[in-house]
Amino acid sequence: MHFSDRIQALKISPIRRLIPYADAAKAQGKKVYHLNIGQPDIKTPQGYFDAIHKFTTDTIAYQPSQGILPLREAIANYYQGFGVPFEPDDIYVTCGGSEALSFAVNILCDPGDELLVPEPFYANYNTFTRLSLAKIVPIPTKAETGFHLPPEEVVESLITPRTRAFWVSHPCNPTGVFYTPDEVHMLCRLAKKHDLFVIADEAYREFVYEAGEYMSFGQVEDAHDRVIMIDSVSKRYSVCGARIGWIAIKNKEFNAQVMKLCQGRLSVSEIEQIGVTELYRTTPKSYLQEVNKEYKMRRDVLYKGLKAIDGAVCHEPKGAFYTMVKFPIDSSEKFIIWMLQNFDINGETTMAAPGNGFYADPNKGLDEMRIAYVLKKEDLEKALNILKHAIEAYPGRLAIKA
Numbered sequence: 001m002h003f004s005d006r007i008q009a010l011k012i013s014p015i016r017r018l019i020p021y022a023d024a025a026k027a028q029g030k031k032v033y034h035l036n037i038g039q040p041d042i043k044t045p046q047g048y049f050d051a052i053h054k055f056t057t058d059t060i061a062y063q064p065s066q067g068i069l070p071l072r073e074a075i076a077n078y079y080q081g082f083g084v085p086f087e088p089d090d091i092y093v094t095c096g097g098s099e100a101l102s103f104a105v106n107i108l109c110d111p112g113d114e115l116l117v118p119e120p121f122y123a124n125y126n127t128f129t130r131l132s133l134a135k136i137v138p139i140p141t142k143a144e145t146g147f148h149l150p151p152e153e154v155v156e157s158l159i160t161p162r163t164r165a166f167w168v169s170h171p172c173n174p175t176g177v178f179y180t181p182d183e184v185h186m187l188c189r190l191a192k193k194h195d196l197f198v199i200a201d202e203a204y205r206e207f208v209y210e211a212g213e214y215m216s217f218g219q220v221e222d223a224h225d226r227v228i229m230i231d232s233v234s235k236r237y238s239v240c241g242a243r244i245g246w247i248a249i250k251n252k253e254f255n256a257q258v259m260k261l262c263q264g265r266l267s268v269s270e271i272e273q274i275g276v277t278e279l280y281r282t283t284p285k286s287y288l289q290e291v292n293k294e295y296k297m298r299r300d301v302l303y304k305g306l307k308a309i310d311g312a313v314c315h316e317p318k319g320a321f322y323t324m325v326k327f328p329i330d331s332s333e334k335f336i337i338w339m340l341q342n343f344d345i346n347g348e349t350t351m352a353a354p355g356n357g358f359y360a361d362p363n364k365g366l367d368e369m370r371i372a373y374v375l376k377k378e379d380l381e382k383a384l385n386i387l388k389h390a391i392e393a394y395p396g397r398l399a400i401k402a
């Protein structure tokens with residue numbers, strides 16, 4: 001049996017690869033708090049279900065490869081609401097933001113081409129890059145500086161003749177940073193100067209906990225033909241299973257390439273597009289405000305809980321619903337397995353994602369974990385308390401550096 005080198009180079013998701021250990025803990029009757037996965041527990045707005053219940057047709061047919069017009073109109077209208085001038089023609093509906101990301105990398109990269117990505121980064125960026133035989137060149141960031149970008153000259157020094165784009169998650173999964181308007185302008189300026197694109201993954205745009213500072217890459221007027229917007233309703237409207245996202249740019253040449261890929265996979269699900277169109281049409285603004293309030297409260301609970309853990313190196317996440325934390329342990333993977341197998345408080349234990357999957361080099365981030373705060377307050381408090389006591393009891397705990 002032969003499998004391609006490129007498929008064998010892919011790794012199992014760090015978010016999911018320890019799930020068999022969680023399943024074994026559950027089989028022993030333990031309750032496991034999942035801080036490993038970004039599956040929100042927030043209720044999907046009713047409009048989605050109403051539209052789907054109303055839907056009737058004689059034949060479930062292929063839909064336009066670019067996506068149905070009412071959805072693209074609703075999305076364009078959404079962007080225009082905050083000053084991003086997308087028209088329905090600029091938008092290509094995809095199977096989640098994930099497909100949009102894979103399209104972007106395939107359109108930009110030949111084997112050996114480079115993408116500049118602030119590290120740590122969303123683990124699937126490795127998946128899409130490796131499949132294209134391209135390479136992520138990390139822009140190093142760290143908790144101590146809130147995961148913000150290094151100075152412009154450092155970022156610029158990483159650009160080579162093989163660089164094709166900057167690629168940012170903004171707000172960021174896994175670090176929780178969102179970039180300042182100065183950083184947004186800096187990347188766009190460098191992209192223009194060196195003839196690069198910016199892949200702006202803004203799937204968490206509404207999850208920002210500092211009023212007034214967030215700027216979309218789509219708002220940079222003189223970079224409209226270089227900003228490849230990646231977006232998704234998965235987290236925005238808590239419809240991860242609907243699998244609706246899109247790629248958008250004001251650049252006809254780029255869009256002609258996107259169309260080839262859209263036509264290659266024919267169509268996205270009709271009923272899901274109808275459901276999501278209704279979400280945009282009928283969900284009151286107060287829904288997103290309420291969800292934001294809930295996550296801000298969870299963020300505060302998380303940060304308080306992490307600060308109570310001796311030796312944890314973390315920063316206050318400002319957006320999305322994740323953070324990367326360094327702990328005084330020999331290996332986060334060993335620790336998580338140990339916690340699932342050997343540690344509980346009253347039959348309850350916690351799971352997080354090992355940090356190294358969020359780096360280009362799997363030997364980095366070995367003492368880090370990515371933590372998602374998608375649980376309700378009481379559960380999050382219990383999960384963090386378990387984590388604190390588990391770290392204190394863990395045989396591979398290291399001495400805390402002064």
Ligand SMILES: Cc1ncc(COP(=O)(O)O)c(C=O)c1O
Binds near residue numbers: 122234
């Ligand atoms: C940063 C980031 N981008 C893109 C995605 C893809 O989401 P989806 O394919 O559900 O739209 C995710 C999902 O977790 C994500 O965290």
